[in-house]
Amino acid sequence: MSRSIEKWLSQSRVIAALMLMLALSFVTNAAHAVFPEAAAVPAAAAVGQRVACQATFTTKPQPTLPKHFTEHILYSGCLNQPTAIGFTRDKTQVFVAEKGGKVWKCDLSSTPTCLLFADLSGEVCNDADRGLLGLAVDPRNDGNVYVLYTTPPATGACSGNVLTHGQLSLLTGTGETKILPAAGSSNQTWCFFYTSHSIGALAFGSDNKTLYVSAGDGASFDRVDYGQLDSACGDGTNLPQGAFRSQGVSTLRPYSDGVILRMTNPGTITQSVAVVANGLRNPFRFARVPGTGVRVTDDLYIGNVGWNTWEAIDHVRVAGRNLNFGWPCYEGWDPNNDFAAARQPEYRSFPPAPSKYCSGKSGIVSGTDVTPPFFAYAHQGYVTPEDSRGRTCGGKPSGGGPDQNGSVLSAIGFTDGTSTTYPTQFKNALYFGDLLRKCIWTMQPPDNTPQTFAKGLQGGPVDLKAGQNGDLFYVDLVTSTVRRITHK
Template identity: 70%
Template sequence: MPRYIVKWLNQSHVIAALAVLLTIPFFANVAHADSSAAAAVGNALVAAQSVTCQPTSTPRPQPTLPKGFTEQVLYSGCLTQPTAISFNSDRTRVFVAEKGGRVWNCDLASPNCTLFADLSSEVCNQGDRGLLGLAVDPQNDANVYALYSAPRATGTCSGNFLTGGQLSLLTASGETKILPPAGATSQTWCFFYQSHSIGGLVFGSDNKTLYVSAGDGASFDQVDYGQLDNACGDGTNLPQGAFRSQGVSPYSDGVILRITDPGTGTQSIAVVASGLRNPFRFVRLPGLTDELYVGNVGWNAWEAIDHVSVAGQNFGWPCYEGPGPQPDYQSTNYCGSVGGVTAPFFAYAHQSYVTTDDRKGRTCGARPIGGGPDKNGSVISAIGFTDGTSTTYPAPYNEALYFGDLLRQCIWTMQPPDNTPQPFEKGLQGGPVDLKVGQNGDLFYVDFVTSTVRRIIHK
């Protein structure tokens, strides 16, 4: 990674979670920073505001890509810590979320972005917290769903601080809080530590159902089975902590929720996947299916892609990680009742190469600070599908799953049900935190490190 980033990194934290990168002081925003004088307090209404980004460019040197592919920088010099993107129905515009709480509506035909919403006064932006999930309603471009960290009490968001998650609908009229609804006396999620907060948003195949992910909310520094604190107030009986992902708490931490008819009188909520440590990003298999592929950020040893094919699957965290038992949590004696665990679709060890090509002297990552194949750490930070709509992508890449590791600075590809990855892009300038198929069926990604949105084309 660039030296100005590396000097802020603590290696033991880096390999634990994506949360660590987002705690780098160089990048951290002041909590609740008012990023726009036009922001209307409390309802996300914004006055007309636009920015002009630098024109589309081709970075030099180019990352290493398969023959015929080129990476372009679409939006640069105008965004601050972008975290997520979502396209309108005809893919002529892309909405971009910033970690601090702003949402931009950007024109793919020009370098212009218009401020769509400003949630800066609502968002707790520190560490792994912020505005992290975004999804445009496939049936109505005027509706944009946002997922962010929100303080549960007045005060700053610095350090270990009690926060929850907020799923909201954003329109030109402002913000409507959906989960939890405005005025609710209980929270859906609870997070005390800076890591493993809310994650991503994905629409189901019916274009109405919304899937929402959230991390386990536990400490990433040490084993946390609830003995460290009772800040969430969900009981003194152990286990808690990371075991919230096993349903021991009233909070929906460490799970993926399915929300039917969000924001309506018939809204219903169900857990479709549990036992997840930090499902920061996940994607739906294209077509008439609600199968999900989840990038599950690991702890000290493994990163995983989990395949949710039926509702109710348990992926085992914290008792299991990667291909087997998690020894530190197994030693707590709370894992006896955790069974019927689904193994990951694919997993790679921090101390191993992702592919054999990586081993052949062409490793992913920047200059090592500690050695080993993962160099500066490992974190599965983005995952997405191409959907077969491209007229230029070759067949192996046109309907494929892609996943990226921000710290190894690479993107790989595979074609499920085949779970054998192949290198796709190496030597990224920064790293991906969101991968989406967009205009012309091309692959787009958000680079958090360089505050850019990038596109990969093929000629």
């Protein structure tokens, strides 16, 4: 994040919270930015109570979409800062997580209603990036909903730089069961001190039993942090820490920060946890390739939110070895070196410690062990040639460059093959969105050439999922809505 961003963030409470949540970088000429107003906060409801939402309607003005696609606004006026969604098996209902800790179960009728499934407001640290950010519905049982949230500090208010942790829990109709860490456990899985880079997303594996979990590095998002800035999370004398927690360097107080975890049989006596990817700055969102069967592997595509230069999509073949994506010594890719992982200049040039930690054979991170991104785009560049020609997907369509309001890879997800209306190139496709550029792009892995799918969004996506009829759904935190894109 740029040093001058705080002044700009104060212009909007909702946008400020979102900026910090995603650890945005380099906002230029921000005083001239114009954003949607925050949605009205709905009336309070008790668990088990149902509320009515505004009837589904077509977005006006429409974003620019491929021919015959239309965006519709769902669940307007009844949600407050939604962050994540998960569908029931028959796709007729969707669970919606709110940043503040509520989980709703909503139907997909033309005049939708939402039932308050759970309220964890008293257990969730809802401040800046912190909150209830991850949700996944058990594919075998619609009544089981897994959630991932930041917990409050042991004492005092949850505000500013305070020591917090993460919690993975199972919600059912009878309440909450804490899984990681388990209730009463003194061993914390995650440790966070700053207002960004906390927990992230959840996704089930192809066996419908394995659960994948992401978390950020827990370090400072606007300063070089190798553990010298504070004494939280075992930092201070136990160096290196800070962003280097994503490298699993500490044996004294290890935490699962800056990683993707694989949980087998979560919540059972046979539960096991393993790291499948590390060296990640802020894997706020990730998605599994859709499909089931013996030929399907749990390939994951990770939206890794970048610092001052890059936004990256990382690819993990879970059946293979654990992959290291190099943060904080490496970030993004180098187009001039066969798209190998690029050296991270700020950490390498900050004396005295990071240069030692990132250097040669004596360093913590060796370049030969680092996996480059599947795809990356520079903050100062456009994502596709189409964007460049039209000067779109860059904050200001009238010109001025692609990074007018910042860049953040805020959502990533797949459509499945169930749509009977989507053209072939848009089925079983990967989609990723940048909230500040107000666009969504798509590609068909293993091809990593993106094409622009949606531009001129009213707010921006923070979660992308395939839903009813195989349509693409996304969560818009800025306007407190869930949206659906259909095709005729």
